[in-house]
Amino acid sequence: MMPPEHETTNITGSPAGVLHAAAPPSSVANVSPCIEDAVSDVQQQSSPARFSILRQTLPPVTLMFEDVAYSVKLETTKGSCFSSAEPKQTRFVLNGVSGIVRPGELLAMLGPSGSGKTTLLTALAGRLAGKFSGTITYNGQPFSSSIKRKTGFVSQDDVLYPHLTVLETLTYAALLRLPNKLSREEKMEQAELIIMELGLTRCRNSVVGGPLFRGVSGGERKRVSMGQEMVVNPSLLLLDEPTSGLDSTTAQRIVATLRGLARGGRTVVTTIHQPSSRLYAMFDKVVVLSEGYPIYSGGAGKVMEYFGSLGYVPGINFVNPADFLLDLANGVAPDIIKQEDQPESHGNGRSLDHLLPEDQNSIKQSLVSSYKKNLHPSVKHEIRRSCSPLLPSAAQTSQSKSSRSSENQWSTSWWMQFKVLLRRGLKERKHESYSGLRIFQVLTVAVLSGLLWWHSNTLHIQDQVGLLFFFSIFWGFFPLFNAIFAFPQERPMLIKERSSGMYRLSSYYFARMAGDLPMELVLPTIFVTITYWMGGLKPSLVTFLLTLSIILFNVLVSQGLGLALGAILMDVKQATTLASVTMLVFLLVGGYYIQHIPLFISWLKYISLSHYCYKLLVGVQYGENEVYECEFGEHCRVFDFPAIDNLGIDNLGWDVAALAAMLVGYRLLAYVALRMGQPR
Template identity: 70%
Template sequence: MEDTTIHAKSPGSALNSTSRYAETRSPNQEQSLPSLLSFVHDQSSRPITLRFEDLAYAIKSQSGEDHNHSSQNSNSNSTRTLLNGVSGVVRPGEMLAMLGPSGSGKTTLITALAGRLPGKILGSITYSGQPFTNLIKRKTGFVAQDDVLYPHLTVIETLSYAALLRLPKNLTREEKIQQAEIIITELGLTTCRDSIVGGPLIRGVSGGERKRVSIGQEMLVNPSLLLLDEPTSGLDSTTALRIIATLKGLARGGRSVVTTIHQPSSRLYWMFDKVVVLSDGCPIYSGQTGQVMEYFSSIGHVPRFNFVNPADFLLDLANDVSPTRNQDEHPQDNQGRLDNIEDRNSIKQFLISSYKTNLQQLVKDDIHQHFYDTNPMIQETSHSRSCDKQWTTSWWMQFKVLLKRGLRERIHESYSRLRIFQVMSVSILSGLLWWHSDLSQLQDQVGLLFFFSIFWGFYPLSNAVFTFPQERPMLTREQSSGMYRLSSYYFARMAGDLPMELVLPTIFVTVTYWMGGLKHSFVTYILTTVIILFNVLVSQGLGLALGAILDLKQATTLSSVIMLVFLLAGGYYVRQIPPFISWLKYISFSHYCYKLLVEVQYTEHEVYECGIGVHCRVFDYPGIKHLGMGNLWWDVAALGVMLTGYRIIAYVALRMIKLH
């Protein structure tokens, strides 16, 4: 293994002129990020030149979606064009900004460049001459507009777990943790290192710190290409300036940085090297930031005031607004040009046409300039092709890290005060209602057993339905980054369910069983507990499958209907189910759980007082006799099939949605 000793450089070596905007750091913290990350030697430090030419992308739109577009696109199943003829190039050391109003196609474009846009994209996107592959994906960092982070993890935990999953296996655990510490220092997160990230309902770090944590997760692998969607969205001007200054320093370290930004201040605008301006998916400018005003002046659009934020001026143009000095002061000189614009129906169409006439060929010439540079990325070796098919860490390492991270995050939810209160209050109330019942109250005891099967069927099902819909954004982001296999995530999730979901049912049964006066036998109590836990896992499996297949609203609705059906077909309320619908009980896990609870609670020869001085067999009780006792192992097998089957369905559903 190569030497991983980290050497400090002189202050400000990476940020250059933008360092004055960055977080205040002590001299020993002011280190060059490229040098700090140099020991991540999976070839990710090799530069990438991003080229995209004549990109076009369209989707099928339903009726009403295209009300802002021309009538030819207003059909019930029309095609909506989101990108049309967009071109540009970003070389190592450059930072490109994509400007445009809302709905102009900025997010679509950057998602396409990140290789995460579904459907067919027309045109060409190359990464130092190569198409998008798994090898390129591991060299590319993508930060979405919405920060998808676990709210209960601290900043250091978030970055440490990401480092353990994303950094190559030839680094030790200590080196990976050290990498996370370096990122925290470089991004100015030292003061909130041990603070939880937080979320909409949980107070945590500030919005700017959350954004830097998201950037830090991508910087862990020292990406050659970094793409960010609206990194300054919702941030104040000072925080936004610090974020862009950080990105500027990363670009100067030899990376290609591309970001969308909605309405930057003039200070932010001049920190970018290049800019692409979109209007309704079409480019109206692509080139150097310092030449943008000169270009628009050359086609007759001069700002009214001498001192104007170029970004504001560009957005006005993209929004079909062009208050120009020449129009106000010398309207007669511009009559011909205005007539020309009117012939094209709008300023927007004139700008799109002017781009095609004046800039399009220049942009393409820039794209193909030095296209065949001697670049290590172009000269793909057999070693890199083999690495393209490999994961950075082993399956077992992924499983261990994901299991530990899942337990650390979910313990707050699984053992929240509200959930503990909910379970314990129901447990104690049930124990009081069935207080010290005995065989003389056989109907009540059987009712308690059925309540066990129903409560611990509905409760875990209703919780499990939310699992994958809530985790899907995180799973999608991490799978798209190639952090881990879906199988390692899924098995870690299943293993983590055992301590998270089985403790409260055990406590519930322990309290209610003895308070309710059920059989005073430790063996029977253990068997009852095992059956309830078995039922919990089966019910949870059904909830996971529903959540993986359907969206949240559909899954919650269907789960309520299913539990109602299982409740009625469980064998307690309706004893003689009509033959044409009696098959429902065979798919009800509550039915099998209820039968097993009755079968371990009572013996075949046990009797109860069915009249004055008259004793009858418990198994001849009308509420038990129709259950068909004596098939214990078949009932266990049926639950076992459901336990396995539901989880297989959930896994296949996750696999089929093609997260990556």
């Protein structure tokens, strides 16, 4: 359960995350943002024992954005035979937005849906795709990898692993994001402190949950998402709609938590759609957007005075300033009197309840013009005055070069990232890989296959060859379609964690590959063990082990193909369709159904993994001198059987080499596709 409001606002932002009395906003906000020790007096109040957990403190960050503009090209319909294609239209998502947030302040960005709040927040986090105009600086410096590690970004959608508990989720985040100089115990202690600070103690051992099964509540999920970013003690915390979908009480606790974090010396920026009056009272500053244009940027307590000076005064029915601002941003003003335009013949004023679209646009344009005339110069002056550019000395230049070289290093080593990601992947995916449905599916097919081929022998060599071909196609299809879902399903998590600089893509990829081995090889081992002996194949332990090795090899190759298709397309439907066509072609040219493939299309069998697996299975199952009863009382060599003779079992080493090349090639292709589609 979340602490009461007066306790929540006492949450500190000290490096160890220790609870102490909140500092007043002015004690932090009025300090020059260009000095790193702007909140040293706040940090020194922390407990020495817990302060030692994170000895390296993060400097405060003053965020300044000036005349930020961003546009996108809209898709248009193609021209017909009688008309040419229309040129793409440009839509301005942001236009001339400015503001400043200092350590200790909580800034809220308000506006209707589609006004550009999320786009602006994404730009402030350094994650906006494409180019934008204007300047965004952090302590007077542009965005860099060091700023990236000091920034926490919480998206609107809570991207969390559903089968992990709250404690496991935050512990893995701490192990990945905290520096190597901290021991494992210190990192785990930091996760515990975050749990206490965010009021998650009651649900610390509960699974997060997802769409298919219940877990923690919506407010607790949001606080877990915040905790993942708080674990590194960010100087700058950005949140997109943290109260979306929450009840008013839970939303108040979330915003109270953010306010307490800001009071500890952090710079906190959040977008919020329609806050209540209680939430609005917690904001220090607000930026109000209307169709990408700013109509206000400044102190939250001065907003009513500003719009009142323009002639917009809320009526008696308005008790929430946020509702008043949103109505203005939409160009509608119920129960508002525009005093300067009020004719005397209308008595108490002209109602603007039912404005036409032209009137709404007129109000918006008027507000935008008033902002440019009245507020924009003062905001720019505040930005200039807060952090004027300084010419660096030679010593500072060399120091910045050394820090720039060190900031390119990751917080943890490659091996640490690999171990943590492997452990986390095994814990999360075991529920899917060893689900009752999948085990039932494999065991049912194994027993049914064993019964259908019950104690077959060389007297029924055609049936035995069919069983071997069934091995190759079943354990080609099954792992392929399971692997297709891997990267598309994990894409949101991968984008989120990679954007935060949590780990290298290579460490994630190799951890994924290593974690798949026990997940993907156990079930085929059980399947082959059951079906091989029930099906009456050669009763030799060596032959059985070779057959099992070939099947497992085929599983890894098929899985690599599925991973590559999923990574390239990143769309489950498209990848499944392409995989179906691919495996159908591999099935037809595998060498069982068609022995004499026309020359102009026979090259397809050389790219079929089923073809190589089938040849290897037949090659290890039968010896060169084995015979079968081809006619009554007459025996023939097994290798002379037409279905085997046309396979060309003469040099199995080339088949092994071909599968090995596919094993490496498909997985390399999957990695390259991931590398091209993910942030570095």
